[in-house]
Amino acid sequence: MNDILFIAGITAFVMFCSIFCMMMVRWRFGEAELSKHNDVAGFIYSVVGVIYAVLLAFVVIVEWELYRDAESRVHEEVRYMASVFRDVRAFSGRPEAVAIQEEIIAYTTRVINEEWPMMAEGNSSPEALRSVHRIFDLTLQLRPQNEYESIWYREIVSNLNDFSDARNQRILAGKEGVIPPFMWSVMIIGGIVTIGFSFLFGTSNSMAQSLMVGALACIITLVLLVIVAFDNPYQGIIRVKSEPFIEQLAHFKGYLSK
DSSP states (O other): OHHHHHHHHHHHHHHHHHHHHHHHHHHHHOHHHHHTTHHHHHHHHHHHHHHHHHHHHHHHHHHHHHHHHHHHHHHHHHHHHHHHHHHGGGGTTOHHHHHHHHHHHHHHHHIIIIIHHHHTTTOOOHHHHHHHHHHHHHHHTOOOOSHHHHHHHHHHHHHHHHHHHHHHHHHHHTTSOSSOHHHHHHHHHHHHHHHHHGGGOOOSOHHHHHHHHHHHHHHHHHHHHHHHHHHSTTSSSSOOOSHHHHHHHHHHHHHHTO
């Protein structure tokens, strides 16, 4: 709810400032003077608008792909983790196998309760990392005693390495935004120029022009806010959620309770 109010407040503020500045320009130069340049300004504005629209579209597409990649990393991590949990059943009866499954449950719980809130700030849980190390240590204690167990052991180690890689990628995705400050400057200045250029048109109906300027400011602001939301996939109104871990944790506990 707070995110929605923040978005609404920022959008309303930009719309108000844009309409106010447009009215000041009309008051300073007059509708008659501004309307003399509508034809020339229209051609130039078309070029400015297209360039800015292409820039925003490019950034939104890149951010969306990175957001989807962050989501896929979460699913990959859960999938490899579940594979390790399942595959150690080939060593049933070994205390190390049970310990690995219990440590995977502990790791999943720490990710949900500790690490996920921390990732919104670009941090990770040291306890969750220690759980990963303990899982590796316990896996090293599994000693295959025949060819059958050797096949499963290689599969477990492979999935464990993939699980660790997916975890690292998930954490890196939330460390910092991918858009450099220079690009943000270009997008913000481009938005100001695009909105400000619309003040230079003269129309007989000031209310209609106010609505058009307000709508333009609203759309540009919302698109920029979408980019902000995508730039950190683990915080804000559009964020990657921990549901895959929550669902898998229920499966893990259900299996051990049998």
